[in-house]
Structure formats: structure tokens, C-alpha cells
Amino acid sequence: MSTAPVLSLPKRLFRALSVLTLLLIAATAVGLAVGRQRLDFSGLLSDPFARTLFFQLRLPRVLMALLIGASLAVSGAALQALFRNPLADPYTLGVSGGGAFGASVAIALGLSFRVLGIPFVFFASFLGAMLAVFLVRTIARTGAVTLPGALLLSGVVVNLVSAAAVLTLQYLMDPSGALRILRWMVGSLDVVGIAPIGRMLLLLGPAWLALLALSTQLHLLAIDEDTAGTLGVNVTRCNTAVHMLCSLIVGVTVAAGGAIGFVGLIVPHAVRFLFGEDLRIVLPGSLLMGAAFLVLADALARIALPSGELPVGAITGLLGGPAFLWLLRRRQQYTVV
């Protein structure tokens, strides 16, 4: 199947990033406009109630969705390239589950203090995510080969064990602690004020940049690991760096918004489908599209019910689950010649 000639990379990159930036701007506009409380934007300057609603609730929430969506999608894209597995993402690899477990332990122990202004829960979640990545990688890797089946299976099992551990913690806790975990587990993008967003960005921003800086290496790894090794990529170092960065990114997002599934899986696929396989496009593209996607999913979650709102994880799950199955089916086309 031959197709139209390939555009040069800078042109493709420019086209992809401009389209996705426009998408993100549009999504943000929709996210800011939509909500149960109708907002009169013309009264934003004069009406203090409208101003509080907008700046303390609506805007932070949209920004939160943006940060988390971007984070999950960019880590998903990186993990898919690293493991050369189209079904890899923070959720299927157990990273989210591990993060959730780490965060629950911190919540259960009442460790609500901050380190350098950053809630300790973030660090606990990061550690949990790292532990999960380490476990999954160790189990799935025999010698120099990562077995794709074993990778996803061990990811699923690590997720299940984490969920069971969180459940056990809840039963061991006194009712108030259990409720704290439960409320956090449901996952919500609700946030009051801009300050928490800033604290998250403090960790996420550098991690995003570091991941984007690895995009050439990840591009070569996605094509072939051996070849990457002879093209100047330090494969071991790159592996470790991507694992650490994804654990940090996913850990922080899980600690802040709970485990939101499938964003990291379907967004990179959509970007690849639209703009090709080059990781130097897929990584920044996933960042932008992931942000837009979760902002829109959250907007939908806020207005889906006549009263109250759906958890955003339910929306991404309902969209992502079928997408995952479709990819599983399509995977034959990837691997079978």
C-alpha cells in the first residue's frame, strides 16, 4: 500500500503543532464556557461572584484537566515508544495503580505535610509509581528481551494488587481516613484557586521538557532497540530516564486527580493516526491533544447529568475502553506482515 509522498519533518511538525494548538485553544474556550453555573463573561469585571466563580473554580479546574491530560498522554506516548508496544500506557503498565497505592498510604498515615511547598502525597505517589514500573519491567524482561504479553499482563496484575492494597488500607483505617481515601480515589479535577496548579506545574513542567528532550532517542527506540543502540542512543540510560520521568509525571497526576484511565493510550494513537509515527511529532502532539481531550472530557462530565456531575474517569473509561479493544483487534495489522 503506497501512499502520497512524505512531507519533510519540519513541515509535518509545524502542521501538527499548529492544528493541535488551535484544538487546545478551542477546547479551553469550551471548558471555560461550559458548566452548571451559567457565567456571564461580560460581568466578569464588575460582578465579584462571577469573578470568584471563574478564577477560583472554573479556570483552575480547566487548567487542572489540561495539566493532567497533557501529562498522561505524553507519558503514554513515551511508554509506547520505549516498550515498542501500542497497548502500553500508564494505566495498562500499572504505573497509575502503583501511584494510587503510594498516595493512599500517605493519606492513610495522615502524612499531609508539604516538602518545599509540594504535598508529600505527590512524592508518595511518585515512589509508588516507580515501584510499579520497576516490578513490571523486571517481570517482563528476560535477558535482553521484553516480552510484550508479559509486560501488559504484569501491568494488569500490579494494578489489581495495588487496588486490593488500597482497599485493604481503607478497611484498616478509621472511618474518617477511609473516607479521605475514598474521596480521593474517585478522582476529581476539582480544585480551588490557582496555587495548587502552580505547585503541580513546578514538578510537571521540567519533567515534560526532559521527556521532550528525549524524543529523538525515543524515536530511534520506537523503530528498533538494537538499531538505536548503534545509532548513538545509550539504551540503558534512556530507559531509566523515561521510567523515572513517567513515574514522576504519572505519580503527580494520580496524587492530584486520582487514576484517570485510557487518556495515555488513545491520545498518542490519535496523534499518530493523524500526523504519522515520528516521535518528535508524537510527543509534543500528545501533550497538546491530551490536554485538549481531558478538558473536553471534563466539560462533558460537568454537564452530562441534569444535576451533579460524572467523574471524568468515567467518561475517559467509556471512550477509552472500546478504543483499547479496537486497537487490540487492529494490532494484528501492526505485527503480522
Next chain:
Amino acid sequence: MKPFFEARHLAYTYPRGPLAVRDISLSVARASMTAVIGANGSGKSTFIRMLAGLLRPSAGEILLDGLALAKWPPRLRAREIAFMPQATATVFPFRVLDVVLSGRTPHVPQFRLENEADREKAMQALESAGAAHLADRYVTALSGGEKQMVTLARALAQEPRLLLLDEPSTSLDLKHRAALMRTLARLREQRGLSIVMVTHDLQLTGSLFDSIVALTCGEVTAQGRPDEVLQSDLLARVYGEPNVRARRIGDQTLVWIEA
């Protein structure tokens, strides 16, 4: 001519495995062609993967321009040595041209993208490998032989001094096998490219190669000019097959199995 690439007394042991390779030495001069032959499991791939820098020798040293291979910054090393693995299983549907372009990475400054000149070099490499017609196809939709041609093109796009090939001709048909050998011979003439090739294709080795290394169970059985190594009794020992025969006709060597 003085060798620029040397392997001295290399040994390799896989973790929890037996010794795969012991005491192999090899020196490569500019514009030379060396074949590595041996039965399956004799350590050929292990050996060439060490030369490519993918495996770190358990003992011995590899020198490129007198400097230990492990001390070379990976990017600089990648400008000197290219490796064509036995098979590449790319999972994602990359375009052929993009895969070949990835061979330009060691020459592209970090955090830059490949430019028009790199694209042209990638196209030339595809032409050299006889695969220009595949440029816009998806690698995942190619046959085994076509994939090998693309992998060769990627290695050529690296513009190395030393090209390492691990059984490049296994899934190539007769025409592309001939094309591969012609391309390698031409690059040796034009660019002074040196080649080390693991192969089962003894017919290929007779006329073009300067030297042959024959391995048995990870050790060198014979090393020298083709007419010295390609001999019936020696090959019988290398492959553990008593009925193998070799005969020199002009500057060609014919190898066959007597029924």
C-alpha cells in the same frame, strides 16, 4: 595497510549461560572485506554484536583508531560504525524513508531535525540498497527481504567507515543477493568502506572477501585468505558435516554437499 579497527582476544559469557565466545581476534584495514562463518550457535552473532558495541566483552578489548570502543561517545562511534542486524521487527508503521533517515541521526546536531541534505542522502542510500521504490511504503507491510534492504539502506545512510552485517543475505532472493554484494564492493572501491559480514552464504565469500574467520563453538578454527579457509576438510570440521566439499575454480570457490 594499518588496521583502524581491532578486536583483541574477545570473550563473552551470557549471564547464567555458557561461554559463547572465547579468544577471537580480528583486525580490519580500510577497504577490506572480512567474512565470519560457522555453524549455528557458534558465536558469530555474539561476536559481531560485540564489535557493534551492543554487547560489552567479558574479556579482551576493541579498539577504534587506537581508542577503546567503550570510551567513544556513542554518537561519534555511530558515525564510524554501522550495524545491520539479522532482523528488525518494527512494531509501528513507520515509513521506509523515515526509517532510513534515522540513520542520519549521528550526523544531525542534537535537538535539530534532519534537513534536505539528509533526506537526499537517505534517498541515495535507498538507491544504493536497491530499495528506492519502497521509500513511501510502511515498513510493517514489507516482506522479510525488503525489510533487509531497508535496514541496509539505513546503515548506509550512516556513512560509516566500518559496516557490520549479521547474515544480510538470508532472506534475499538471488537478484538482491547479487545487488547487495555489488553495492558493498562498489562502496569499498568508492568510499573505502570496510566490511565485516557474518554469513552462511559461502558462495559469496570466495571471490570478494579478503579474509575469512571460521568459528566453531565460540573459538576460531581457521582465519585467513578465502582459498586457505575454504577447504573441504576444514569446512567439514567447522560445520561438523563430513560431506561438505570445496573446490577452487579460477578465483571462485564452489562449495557443495556431496550426497
